[in-house]
Amino acid sequence: MQKKQLRREQALEYHSKGRPGKIEVVPTKEAKTQRDLSLAYSPGVAEPCKEISKNVEDVYKYTAKGNLVAVISNGTAVLGLGDIGPEASKPVMEGKGVLFKIFADIDVFDIEINEKDPEKFVQIVKALEPTFGGINLEDIRAPECFYIEKQLKEALKIPVMHDDQHGTAIISSAALLNALELQKKKIDRVHFVINGAGAAAMACTKLYVALGAKPENFILFDKDGVLHDGRADLDEEQKKFAIKRSDMTLEKAMKDADVFVGLSVGGVVTGEMVKSMGRRPIVFAMANPDPEITYEAATAVRDDIIMATGRSDYPNQVNNVLGFPFIFRGALDVRATQINEEMKLAAVKALADLAKTPVPDIVNMAYNEKNIVFGPTYIIPKPLDPRLLSTVTPAVARAAMESGVAQTTITHWDSYVIELNKRLGLDNQLIRVLGSKARNNPKRLVFAEADNPKILKVAQILHDEGVAFPMLLGDEKKIRHIASVNSIDLEDMPIINPQKDEYDEQRKRFSELFFAKRQRRGFNKYESQKIMRDRNYFGCMMVETGEADAMISGLTKNYPDTIRPALQAIGTEEGVQKIAGMYLLLTKKGPLFLADTTVNFNPTPEELADITLLVARAVQNFNLTPRIAMLSYSNFGTSDSPEARLVAKATSLVKQRNPTLVVDGEMQASVALNNDLIKENYPFSELVDQEVNTLIFPNLAAGNVAYNLLKEVGGADAIGPILLGLKKPVHVLQLGSSVRSIYNMALIAVVDAQIKCKTVGEPEQKSPWWKKSKAH
Secondary structure, eight states: OOHHHHHHHHHHHHHHSSSSSSOOOOOSSOOOSHHHHHHHSTTTTHHHHHHHHHOGGGHHHHSSGGGEEEEEEOSSSBTTTBSOOHHHHHHHHHHHHHHHHHHHOOEEEEEEOOOOOHHHHHHHHHTTGGGOSEEEEOSOOTTHHHHHHHHHHHHOSSOEEEHHHHHHHHHHHHHHHHHHHHTTOOTTTOOEEEEOOSHHHHHHHHHHHHTTOOGGGEEEEETTEEOBTTOSSOOHHHHTTOBSOSSOOHHHHHTTOSEEEEOSOTTOSOHHHHHTSOSSOEEEEOOSSSOSSOHHHHHHHOTTOEEEESOTTSSSBOOGGGTHHHHHHHHHHTTOSOOOHHHHHHHHHHHHHHTTSOOOHHHHHHTTOSOOOSBTTBSSOOTTOTTHHHHHHHHHHHHHHHTTOOSSOOOOHHHHHHHHHHHHTGGGGHHHHHHHHHHHSOEEEEETTOSSHHHHHHHHHHHHHTSEEEEEESOHHHHHHHHHHTTOOOTTOOEEOTTSGGGHHHHHHHHHHHHHHHTTTTOOHHHHHHHTTSHHHHHHHHHHTTSOSEEEEOSSSOHHHHHHHHHHHTOBOTTOSSOEEEEEEEETTEEEEEESSSSOSSOOHHHHHHHHHHHHHHHHHTTOOOEEEEEOSSSTTSOOSHHHHHHHHHHHHHHHHOTTSEEEEEEOHHHHTOHHHHHHHOTTOTTTTOOOOEEEOSSHHHHHHHHHHHHHTSOOEEEEEEEESBSSOEEEOOTTOOHHHHHHHHHHHHHHHHHHHHHHOOOOOOOTHHHHSOOO
16 A cells, blocks of 8 residues: 555544544633533623623623634635635644644634635625634635735734735745845845746735835746736736736746746756856745755755755745744734734744844754754744744734734733743643654664554654654564554565574574673573563664664563563663653643653662752753752651651752752642742742753652653643663553554654764664665
């Protein structure tokens, strides 16, 4: 079965599994008691109704209108699928809602309208104005989209934006400004070739003109050829850019041009065309998924080129997610009556300027770069840059105020930026960052329990996404049967059965190395040979010898049975006496690291200090600053029990060994996680005004119970247990882990391997399938 079909099945399963779709409505107020319900609905709800009837602006005070955007489509131009109807557009509109929420904390109702007549469509949307704080028009075909947006902007007193037009225009304009600066060119002097004359291309052209480009310096093409003044099929906007010559071709237009912007179809531009452009050319080939010319083809013929595409696997991705969440966030926060040119230009300038500032470590980590700097391959911020929300949003809000379309004002801008960052908890981007980092340097990942459909599903996802190179251990016939039954493609994945005779030499070599390690520690030679038939031992030795980079196991085995082979075959890092187990919980407030949750039963103060330092280093490897609470049932000496004194002593040892760490204790969990409580009662604590992200438990029972409660009752996503202190990466799954949990654990394992390979030196990659795997 082809990978395209498999990805189709994964996409369908993603949307259909559990509760169908991608979004839900969640109450923002308590609604548990009879009193709560009486306030939420009748009779209490009548009071805000009365207030709003007296002053309609109070709708922003008493309802969710101010943070609610409608994503509206009629399904006439969905992705590259064309006119597929409103129902078929709904997954896209839900997806847009997800992006609004995760990037800017904006709530969305998606609305699919069964109406193609532009005037009737406008009347329907106009009637929805009382419900929403803003309207995002999506996937509406041209030229109707121009008329619809224009009519709605004139009629409504809330911001309206057709993102297909203006999103691309804003992002590419920011990239253009920076590219022109690097190429030492003036916008009013450069000559443009625009291939594509649809909604996005016309919006780009108009915004470039607003930035200073001359209309007479543009040549535009659509599917019927050049836009010239002899054509009768051009709309009013297109006519403004029509040229005299009807015989102009794309090849002729490209000669000596300064800037090419493609919003058309893949493969229409040749290397010769790029070669014929003027000195220091700029090429934005933004057709997706296949650009008008590939990055490799363009850069092969010109070493003075700056190029951008719509793809994430090339430098300078023009991605609308850099714009629309933050533009609407800024517009909503000042209750702007529209999104005007000033606000769009403010977003352009903010994006362009952000690319010139030092890039945070978390962004470098996400893209596996040591130091991303402004230059030909970085002219626009990366989509995972956490500063976008706090940079673009205030710029848009300020422009709305200065241009007179804001109905409220922001006076304390520093406080506003803090509020923006708190909306999401910046650290919630952690998994997206880890995924991106893994993808930039995938590693060979051994799955010791490959005869399991969950493992095989994850292996296929990892391989298809280019996150890791899976290596499967187990009986090949059984594994292929499971894959066939579950429509899983195992192409390019090696399947190794340690029990088969063909691996006799490898078992022998592994057993000799293992025996050398363990011969005076309970293993004789025969046992060393026999145990290499065990997949966990065999997999650990693959990692130890550099034939793999990391291993995952434990889905169907007890925890000690998975840890023991790793300790015996690989051992601990230098200076580490005992390993520890850490869980990463993804909460609404950001990631929370918990330890020790799986290994050490009753650590001494010295061992607890060792565990804390191990965890602190692990948190720092995620490019986060550890802010550590040492937990107990006592607060700073309120109990003189041995258990409380143990944690207090461990805290003191940690501070002695690493005075730079932000750590304090002993304290109760309620104090650690409540800044007001700690500030009021313990103002001396190092954790005052700190968002605690690391919890160290006094013993295994406390840690294990706590993480299970948080996971099951608190609804947090749990990743782990993450083993700390091993010399090379082996990670253990929880019994019965879901596909999602295994995938997240695989990301951790790959990133761990990246870090540890840097420490011990990259191993030689011996597997022949590594070279066969297609790049992603």
